[in-house]
Amino acid sequence: MMKIKPFISLVGLIALTGLFSPTNSMAQKQFTLEDLNFGGKNFYRMRPEARYLTWWGSKPVRQELNSCSLIDPSNGKETTLFTLDEINEWAGLTASEDKIRHLYNVEFPYADRPIALVQNGHEDIFVNFKTHKTEKKQERKQNTQARDWNQSSAATAYVLDHQLYVTDPxxxxxxxxxxxxxxxxxxxSVHRDEFGINGGLFWSPKGNRLAFYRMDQSMVNDYPLVDIPELDWKPAKGESRAAKADPIKYPMAGETSHKVTVGVYDLSTGKTIYLQAGDPTDRYFTNIAWSPDEKTIYMFEVNRDQNDCRLVSYDATTGAKLKELYHxxxxxxxEPLHPIQFLPWNKDQFILQTQKDGYNHIYLFDKEGRQIKQLTSGKWVVLDVLGFNKKLKSIVYASSECNPIQRNTWMVDVNxxxxTLLDNGKGYHYARLNAAGDALIDSYSEPTVPHAYEFITLNTKPQRHHYFTAPDPWKGYKVPEYSNGTIKAADGTTDLYWRMVKPVDFDPTKKYPTVIYVYGGPHAHNVDATWHWGSRGWETYMAQKGYLLFILDNRGSDNRGKAFEQATFRHLGQQEMKDQMEGVKFLKSLPYVDQNRIGVHGWSFGGFMTISLITNYPDVFKVAVAGGPVIDWKWYEVMYGERYMDTPQTNPEGYAQTSLLPKAKDLKGKLQIIIGLNDPVVVPQHAYSFLKACIAAGTQPDFFVYPGEPHNMRGHQSVHLHDRITQYFEDYLKPLSAPAEKKAE
Known part of the structure; x- marks a missing residue:
């Protein structure tokens, strides 16, 4: 499933986190949501400059609109490999509709060959940029539901009109x-994208075999979404103008779920077998991995209650179960989220990630399932394994060891x-390892650094080479003050991280309306050590309008260890609210926060938190805007819902406690609920049912819907959305008293 996520784009989180106010020379000029929002017309011109970088084997390459250049990592000098015009010429692309439009996505699939892989929409084209000739063109099937090309065998798996195909070499x-x-x-993808699943095609290392998911969801209830025709849509002759039913399969907590099996296709024999994993009813199969010799498949098997996980191996030729290696x-x-990975220098050993000691760490096992040793440990989490350095026999990974709100790149010697810390030990780093495992492209941000890049050479003493630092796109303009700190959780001991954005032209002698932005759910957090502490563009937009913004990551959010994440088990929203109220207590201690003008806004799980807060603490929160909110967890999907809440049958008290339907009568302030009509994640039944409960209780929320939109608003509609959110606070939170004061403004 698509996990519940905060309403924020990755680009918005890392790249665009602030807005500037006018300088004296631009006296009255105000920036708009077109400048700030990721759907805005000016957004891409106002974010910190980025570089598109990739590896050609061990050589870093810069991808640009009209050219690709080889980079000398020691000094940053660039040498052109080829231009866009040359690629089109060498590929024989003369018709306008066939031409390559840019080189941002060019790939270099072979470390030892000068081959550029480019796409024009209907072909994959392999161009030799040394001989200036096209070596291969491969048709790219249109309208596929899934597709995966294997570099080693050059075979392609794809799904078209629901059927699975393989194009051989x-x-x-x-x-x-x-x-x-x-x-x-x-x-x-199966199991609604939980357990780290994001696809359903799994090539063996050499591309000779393909493992794939088969999901039978015939027994799962339909949920009746409705498609509203576009404004300019004209029906064909005899076709109705009416909206059309667009049902989705949606297994709700406690109800019948789908059944998944795993097939294996052998290119050499043309035969397909299925893994003999037993009855798939109420079981989850995830994190599929191959042995280096392509003879064995490994996968984690989780029970419906999600409290029992087993790593099992299967014969890839017969499908027979071989052994249970880990339990x-x-x-x-x-919650297993990562497939096992074999050591490149030892095919008899693999690494496994688990938080069985309380934090996600890396463990070394032999192929028989015997644990050899724990490779990382401490009260921090491994965030990702980036790859291996064969020469040093080391694993390169990202972790939060430096700080819970940082992401830094490390290397651990297996023996x-x-x-060894590889980067500068600050900020938030996304590094990409080259094919040999001996160098990194490091893309990072810090609270005062918009975006920067380094090349890192991996040896016993790693060497860092600065490549590029993006200039501050708002230099010379007025920006809010962004600050960061910690408070104690409601348990009195756990540190919680917060971010604050003060109003532009902040005056500590004044009192300001304050908006708390909240997410609060699993697998996400809001506060990190990126530019402006991860502040969203909308926060700065609100600061420009005179608001103070406050964001707190409560218990239940990610990257803080198992106890922190599991504190909310079976009672979602309850501990989270207690922690958020500790944030309110902190805000009330500040003389510049107007205690009578506190609002709250959040999306998805944050929408659930928003309505939870305004109805449980109606005397604290005056105004709230809840987007795509969960109202009752019994209407949410099986995998996510039951992991954190168990089933409605086994946890009736928890479901009753967390349901917002009985809280409709407690609404006192102004609440606006916003949804996408075609939301397949938090289905519209949630919002509609709360509205019905409010009608019965005589309370008066406001409601807005975006026809045709899913869980998050897409494109320019996001600008409209954030304008609407802003205006709601302007209308009901900002005024001190009478409408006349608003008119005077």
Missing amino acids: NGTDHQLTKDGSRDIVYGQ ETDEKFV SGKR
């Missing part, structure tokens, strides 16, 4: 299935266990 298509349909889904249980839940 000779270009011949092989249809693997005939029963694919809306009910029988092949080669796509983990937890009194609350266990000695020695850990």
Whole structure:
């Protein structure tokens, strides 16, 4: 499933986090949401400059609109490899509709060959930029539901009209299935994108075999979404003008879920077998991995209650179960998110990630399932394994060891266990390892650094080479003050991180209306050590209008360890509200916060938190805007809902306590609920049911819906959305008293 996420784009989080006020020379000029919002017309011109970088084997390459250049990492000098015009010429692309439009997405699939892989929408084209010739063109099927090309064998797997196909290295298509349909889904993500799943095609290392998901969801109830025709849509002759039913399969907590099996196709024999994993009813299969010799498949198997996880191996030729290699249980839940990875220099050993000691760490096992040792440890979490350095026999990974709100790149020696920090130890870093595992492209941000890049050479003493630092796009303009700190959680001991954005032209002798932006749910956080402490553009927009913004990551959010994340188990929203109220207590201690003008806004889980706060603390929160809110967890999907709440049958008290339907009568302030009409994640039933409860209780929320939109508003509609959110606070939170004062403004 698509996890519940805060309403924020990755670009908005890392790249655009502030807005500037006018300088004296631009006296009255005000920046708008077109400048700030990721759907805005000016957004891409106002974010910190980024560089598109990739690896050609061990050589860093810069991808630009009209050229690709080789970079000398020691001094940053760039040498042109080829231009856009040259690629089109060498590929023989003369017709306008066939030409490559840019080189931002060019790939270099072979470390030892000068081959550029480019796409024009209907072909994959392999161009040799040394001989200036096209070596291969491969048709790119249109309207596929899934697709994965294997670099080693050059075979392609794809799903078209529900059926699974494989195009072999000779270009011949092989249809693997005939029963694919809306009910029988092949080669796509299953279990609603939980457990780290984001696809359903898994090539073996050399591309000789393909593992794939088959999901039978015929037994899952339909949820009746409705498609509203576009304004300019004209029906064909005899076709109705009416809106059309667009049902989705949606397994709600405690109800019947789908059944998943795993198939394996062998390119050499043309045969397909299925793993003999037993009855798939109420089980989850995830994190599929291959042995280096392509003979064995590994996957984690989780029970419906999600408190029992097993790593099991299977014969890739027969599908027979071979062995259970690892078993983990937890009194609350266990959640495998990463497939095992074999050591490149030792095919008999693999690494496994688990938080069985309370924090996600890396463990070394032999192929029989015996734990050799724990490679990382401490009260911090491994965030990602980036790859391996064969020469040093080390693992390169990202972690929060430097600080809970940082992401830094480290290397651990498998033999000695020695850990080495590879980057500068500050900020938030996304590094990309080259094919040899001996160098990194490091893209990062810090609270005072918009965006920067370094090349890092990995050896016993890593060397860092500065490449580029983006200039501050708002230099010379007035910006709010962004600050960061910690307070104690409601338990009195746990540190919680917060971010504050003070109004432009802040005056500590004045009192300001304050808006708390909240998410608060699993697998996400709002506060990190990126530019302006991860502040969203909308926060700065509000600061320009005279608001103080406050954001707190409560218990239950991610990257803080198992106890922190599991504190909310079976009672979502309850501990989170207590922690958020500690934030309110902190705000009330500040002389410049107007205690009578506190609002709250959040999306998705944050929408649930928003309505929870304004109804549980009606004398604290005057105004709230809740987007895509969960209202009652019994209407949310099986995998996510039952992990954190168990089922409505086994946890009736928890479901009753967390439901917002009985809280409709407690609404006192102004509440606006906003949803996408076609939301497949938090289905519209949530919002509609709360409105019905408010009608029965005689309370008066406001409501707005975006026809045709899913869980988050897309494109320019996001600008409209944030304008609406802003105006709601302007109308009901900002005025001190009478409408006449508003008129005077």
